[in-house]
Amino acid sequence: MNLLALYCTHQTTPLAIRERLAFASREQLAAAYSMLQERFPETESVVLSTCNRVELYLARPSDAEPLTPPQLAQFLSEFHGVPLDEFVGEMRAATGSEAVRHLFEVISSLDSMVLGEPQIVNQVREAYRVAEEQGTCGPITHALFQGAIRTSGRVRTDTRLAEGKVSIASVAVGDFAKSIFDHFDDKLVLVIGAGEMAEETLRYLKDEGVQEIVVINRNPERAERVAAEWGGRAAPWSELNKWLGVADVIVSTTGADKPIVDAELFKKVRLASPGRTAFILDLGAPRDFTTSVGELDSVFLYDIDSLKQTCEKNRKARIREIDKACRVIEDETAKFMAEFYRRAGGEVVSRLMQDWHGVSKDELDRLFNKLPHLNEKDRDQIERTVERIVNKLLHPPLEALKDEARDGTPHGLINALKRLFGLND
Amino acid sequence: MLKTTVICFLASYGCAFACELVQLRWRNALGRIIALLFGAAGLVAHTFYLLRRSGQMDLPPLLSSAHDWLLVLAWIVVLVYLFVSLADAELSTGLVIWPIVLTLVIAAQFVTTSPSDELNHHRGWGMLHASMLVLGTFGVLQGFVLSLLYLWQYRRLKHRQMNNQAVRLPSLERIERFNRWSILTAVPLLTIGIVSGFGLSIIVKKVDLRMTWTDPVVIGGALTWTLMGVLFVWLLTQKRQPGKQIALLTAWSCGFLLVTLIGLQMLVAAVGTQGVHGAPVDREQKQE
Known part of the structure; x- marks a missing residue:
């Protein structure tokens, strides 16, 4: 399989990188896809970028030259303007x-x-x-991501990984916000x-009784939508400082490429509500x-990495579930690979079945x-019997093909099979 | 009545504190129940002891002596602690409360056990003076404990440490609210206690007022009361202050008040200074 994944995650890489x-x-994603297509033509690609990870999945046909990690690292370096030596390790x-x-x-x-976490x-x-929208998906990435979605479903039903307080938002609200505030019904979010x-996060805060929510977004329609959904009100971006000055709980996820609030600004706006x-x-x-x-005094700031300790504890508590989930993943990976390689011989299989059933x-x-x-x-009975005979006769060669496919395309x-059963082109 | 001694409840409180410490490592419901049972057993023994002392002296415990006064204070602290623990079994206030209770009970062994004649002759004024002071001091103690809990929780949150299962603290907002009310109620009570003390000195003609003003307990009490008064006024006049600032100020001023009050009582008993609060330690009774 000609598939390459290049990634950095919270486990491997500091947030600063x-x-x-x-x-x-x-827009940045669209530009990245466009550059990938230009640089690596006839290559399927999917980019996964979240607060915890940046991952690139690229696939090519089996007979194409495989891509290498340095090629993708070079792409990242040029796209983001970050020197290679600062992140390649x-x-x-x-x-x-x-x-x-x-x-x-x-x-x-x-x-x-x-x-x-469900997110x-x-x-x-x-x-x-x-990626589909950008037209960069192909047969391999389609199969890969559909298989991934299926696997996540199985992990969630076969294990207890999704039970209890597990998401970043619930840990933040349950373990930290509730240690600061006694009640939330008089708090401005x-x-x-x-x-x-x-x-x-809003869902958890709502559960705790939050009533006053203000949503600020550079995109006013988006702010209106979120505000309407959570019973809050939207405010224009120009009022950011005003609301920063009086809010009790601030949840920020702007996607800006640099910090929007520093200590000096925050100290200044908080003069509106000292203490x-x-x-x-x-x-x-x-x-x-x-x-x-x-x-700053009376300011409790938590970023993604701050929650690492709590997350690590949850991870330890669920170690048995991890083992179970790993077994499911191992099983699904094996199935996926077998299915992938079987597809390579799929044409032969279908022609063989077609021929034999045609003869019968x-x-x-x-x-x-x-x-x-x-x-x-009587005719129906005879037809079924013959069909069963054909299937039974076909079973051993097809099983052999399936077994071989577990370790790669069984060329x-x-x-x-082509030679034995006269399936030549 | 059972012949209980200080050792009985001191040992019970010591065991309760040990159980709390064990909970830090092995948190379980059984350990928690055992800690509460030790605390409750100690409280029962403590109550019997105070009643017996009251019966022996033919005086209410508050008027008996500085020894009984400190033990009443410790008794109130344990009672409130047990009540809070039953209301919220998960809170880890025992880690702070028990050292204070143990300190009070041990300190009670080093102060006078003899009653004051003046208080005995003017029971009404005496009860007002002693009860207001003990309740006010309890408020101060509570403020001190809450401030320590606030600073502990504040530090945990600032350092982004997760909620330790073994040590669960109340929210900052709740501690801050209780702390504020502790100070706002303690200072008026202390004021009434101190003013009634001066009133009592004036009423009792035979007490030399000059002696009152040179009594170290009176001087120390007045000084620390002034400090608490400043904190009180500051809390009332400032619209909103950072919780950490309140906690720090409260911890320092309350801590100072407690050390001064208890320390001076011990000092006076040790050097045998004569004055309103200067009756010498009755060695015979102390051995009980």
């Missing part, structure tokens, strides 16, 4: 079945900061959808940006708040002409 390699906006690469297994682990949230499935689905994780405690959940990658904001049908027609006294029921066996 990830945020420089992230594809923060839809932080990148990881996987090919073939390893790449498949990695994606299956990612979508099953085994590689997530919070084990079992990653939607993030992978969205990445796949955008400011949402900057309108990402999926911000909305999930007021602020809980800031910075879900942006790149981060929306500089780390110095968190050093011709012979049966001849037989029924000679025995016109047979009624419909030798395919050629043998």
Whole structure:
């Protein structure tokens, strides 16, 4: 399988580097796809960029020259304008079945900061959808991502990974916000940006009794939509400082390519409500708040990496579920690879079945002409019997083909079958 | 009545504290129940002891002596602690409460056990003076404990440490609210206690007022009361202050007040200074 995955994740790479390699906006993604197509023609590609990871999946036909990690690293370097030596050591690469297994682990949230978090499935689905929209998907990536979505479903039903408090938002609200505030019904929540994780955080905050929500987004329609959905109100971007000054809970996920709030600005706007405690959940990658904001008195700033400790604990508590999930992923990876290689011999199989069933049908027609006294029921019985005989005779060679396909495309066996059963082109 | 001694409840409280410490490592419901049972058993023994002392002296515990006064204070702390623990079994306030209770009970062994004649002759004023002071001091103690809890929780959140299963603390907002109310109620109570103390000195003609003003307990109490008064006014006049600032100020001022009050009582008992609060330690009774 000519598949290459190049990635950096929260496990391998600090946020400071990830945020420089992230594809923060839809426009940036479109530009990246366009550059990939230009640079690597006839290559399928899917880019997965979230706050926790930046991953590139590229696939080519089996007979094409395989892509190499340095080629993709060079692409990232040129696209983002980040010198290679600043990040190349932080990148990881996987090919073939390893790449498949990695994606299956990612979508099953085994590689997530919070084990079992549901957002990653939607993030992978969205990445796949955008790639389809950009016309960069092909047979391999279609099969790969559909297989990944199927695997995540199986992991969630066969294991208890998705049970309990597991997402970044729930950990942030449950473990930290609730240790700061006693109740939320009198708190003002400011949402900057309108990402999926911000909305999930809002759900948890709503459950805690939040009533006053203000949504600010550079895109007013998006802000209106989120505000309407959560019973809040939208405010124009120009009022950001005003709301920053009075908010108790700030959830930020703008997708801006550099921080939008620093300590100086925050200190200045908070003069409007001196002594007021602020809980800031910075879900942006790149981060929306500089780390110095968190050093101010009565300000509790949490970014994605701050939640690592809690996530690690959840991970340990669910170690048995991880083992189960790994077994599911191993099984699905093996099935996927076998199916992939079987497809390579699919043409031979279908021609063989077509030929044998064709021969049996011709012979049966001849037989029924000679025995016109047979009624419909008898004919039906005979047809079924013959079909079963053909299937049983075909079973051993097809099973052998399937077995061989587990380790790669069974070119030798395919050629043998072609010669033995006269399936030459 | 059972012949309970200080050792009985001191040992129970010590065991309760040990159970709390064990909970840090092995958190389980059984350990928690055992800790509460030790606390409750200690409280029962403590109550019997105070009643017996009251019966022996033929005085309410608050008027008996500085020894009984400190033990009443410890008794209130344990009672409130048990109530809070039953209301929210997950809170880890015992880690802060038990050292304070143990300190109070041990300190009670080093202060006078003899009653004051003046208080005995003017029971109404005496009860007002002692009860207001003990309740006010309890408010100060509560403020001190809450401030420590606030600073502990604040530090955890600033350092982004996850909620430790073994140590669960209340939210900052809740601690801040309780802390504010502790100070706002403690200072008026202390004021009434101190003013009634001066009133009592004036009423009792035979007490030399000059002696009152040179009594270290009176001087220390007045100084720390002034400090608490400043904190009180600051809390009332400032619209909103950072919680950490309140907690730091409260911890320092309350800590200072507690150390001064208890320390001076011990000092006075040790050097045998004569004055309103200067009755010498009754060695015979202390051995009980």
